[in-house]
Amino acid sequence: MSDDVGYTTEQLMELAGLSVSNVIFKEYNIKKFKKILICCGPGNNGGDGLVSARHLKEFGYDIKIIYPKINNKLLFTKLLKLLEHYQIPVVQSITQEELNQHDLIIDAIFGFSFKGEPRNPFDELIRMINKSNKAVISIDVPSGYNINIGDTTNSLYVDSEMNISLMLPKEGLKNYKKKHYLGGRFLPT
Template structure:
């Protein structure tokens, strides 16, 4: 049986609930998400296949997940490089960047050059929910960080992701894809199909258009929340923070 997907509206409400009645902080959720991403990368591309990983980070929570994943990857023995052209002024993101700098993880400005000297790419540009302030504040954002308009320098990055032969792992949604409808019908991103996708918390409707290896990372959602939002929690094994499923969410 296929696992149910979570709409953008439901995912926004669930994320808000996790950080209010669920008592999670955004730091915790980002740490758990980034840990899941790092485990997915380790599963599909262990260091022996090539330790160089280029992590492309956007300005929102998706980018924060990428920064956390890069830190874990560095501790696993990889040699990550960070492309983070639109740094957030938020203290959380600044701390995450500082942690990487302390590990001597390089930050690069030229994605086109960096992509030529890497073994794997993590696409953490657009995808996950973008929040500002606290869950009850007036500036809480309940939409996904990709709104349909891609601003520089990201169009050239997405084009490079479309054209590269280097395997790509996308976080929650391939950048340029619509959460509900999948890839654009034409134009930028319409031919972008990463090899790997990790859905955070639960699969989104876009997985119906994805034909690579698919993982779910969300080993923190309580049974009561899963029941409320009407989706099935996968059976995580041992220490794993991820579960691999079929392209449309069915358990392998």
């Protein structure tokens, strides 16, 4: 999709992460929601989370990343290197107690390429997020949602209070009733 108009994935991901960060800054007062945990999956949705981390840190939030399955493509290696410079901690596992210490959780686990039911270790992470009783927001789609038909087929998905769709809301969010932003309208229509 991006290649058709001349954008690179890297450029779109940067715009996506910045859009997400702008929405969070607007919606979640930094004094009340200082500590943010970003949960990143193995694909580009996780990449959006890695980018958001930098921008949110620039806005003044304290950021930690949980990234259980590292993507070895160059794009992700570069994003992780940047995070080192920003001194943003990246861990590969987390306990419920550690997760609960955050004020806001960002779900960047799966986006539009998710299929089936969430597999290990993401199933457990999603359960922990849902158990936390913290504010949770999803990037592009609540992870675990069936992207075409919504949450009706999966028993396990991130029960977030807000979704930030990127570029276009996906079909599966047609009946989404919670707070819903459209971020990153970065392709000409």
